[in-house]
Amino acid sequence: MSYRSTVARQPESLGDTLAAAKAELASKDLKALGSGLTVVTGVGASYAAAVVVAAELQRRGRRAFAVRSGEMMAGYDIADTVIALSHRGRSIETVEALQQLPKAKSLAITNNPESPLAKAASHHIRLDNGSDATPSSTGYTATLLAAGLAIDAILGDSGTDWTALPEITAEVQRRAAEKMPRLAELFRERRAIDCVGAGASIGTADGASLLLREAARIPASGYETRHYLHGPMESMDAATGVVLFGDGRELALAENLDAIGCPAALVTSKTDLNDKGKLTVINVPAGENLILRGIIDIFPAQILAAELSDAAGLTDVKFRYTQSDTKIAA
Template identity: 30%
Template structure:
């Protein structure tokens, strides 16, 4: 097979991140300045699919860096049910690669009509979503031809994180963000072949994370389904022992996406419990003992590290799909833009 669109787009993630942080910096700083002036009491998010996983990541990032609570709004609240939410004095972040999905646009417009400080994070700055929003940050990812989103996910999450960092004038986080493109480049070259070999004939698994990395576990589980046909389920490492552990039998595969943050010891404690029970556990942590350690790129801030984790994962999952005899660019039942009402 010739190089897939997905492989090419994963390799383009560092350049897209540099473009966003360079050419897109003005839009990032303008949105952040507006949010500072408005000083919202809380933040809401509107998204679906991979974009909703980016929103989950930004929920943790916002709550941890700014101390502002974040709520996810179901787009159908506006598009199907016609409810009017009391969003005056709030911020609302809408995330969509295409900026075209009618339900996302309807909810963003409803938030703007309710006098929320609305922000569109999109790859299409002239899209209906951008027109429905007070501010727009173009993610500047360039064309993405693979059905499975990779560089648009990373740049969407990075765009939102950069807005939060500039909003809070967090110099340490801004510096870590500016250093991230080189680290993403290194992450895209990591070798996760032990995990690839373990999953060649598997059809079910768990992906675990905690805190911001839980969002990456959700995104990874989706990509296992989209590209490999593997029924992967994502859980917080704090939840998996409550009930889901019941189906973790001998050699059951588990991937733990652990970042160098306050949640790492707890997440790895669960990883080790599962490994000692016979599960085949792979983890991105130096704390792995019974679990198999996967290589990772450490960044200079806990909130940037999940973006390096998912970039390394994307390179791996494209390779796994091809090793399983699948073309990740042409899943049987999916198309690039899904427009829900």
């Protein structure tokens, strides 16, 4: 299945994962995972998702942070609980991270209960996102959804209406698609694109930058908003672009970029900014749950990556670099 068609079927894939994860969680008691210090880990897009998940745990009063799985392979005793994210459950680094922390309670989120990661964890939740493409779309958003449901099971109901997500997904995708002709023109042939956000949106920015690198082969990087103001943005100009996620300092930053002629796309729940100059605004629903917001915010980035991939003549082109030491054989 193509990348663009996989992105488009996320209302269905999220609905299927919602049903599957809820059914599994109904028979599990995960409350023991709520004590002590929690590390959320993964590699690649799964690490970007881990940043979002850790931020929601922090919002709910837990001591939690995200760590790349490769940084845990030395086996230092850094956590009481590990939440391990890997779409297919075969990432060598993430499996070894769990194996090197045998005293820690652990939860794996994958699409395969027989995967090496599922077998290495104390608990497992299965995704039912169906097919995925390169770059990952359904795998990323389904992982976040399952993690959000798991946190509710660990800490108690957050009041989040997860059942509304498929409908929200379709609406946000529609809004984003309406802006793509403008964004495709403004962002075509960028020499670099930065992605910027704060808190949980640091993970979204990281995930968006990976999409742009993988799909359109444009150099892209993710930055935390306040850090971005202290120098990194100085290299951005009319030949580059910036994608921003957030409702705070990101709004003024978007206007700063437009003022110097740098194309900017702002994904925000605020409604007091409109398209102007080289600034394009994509409005998304507001909400307290940072994981839900992380799922919603990535949709415009997924569609933008598809647009720029098409513009570069790279539609559904496979990765150029094949790694032999990152996946455990099926």
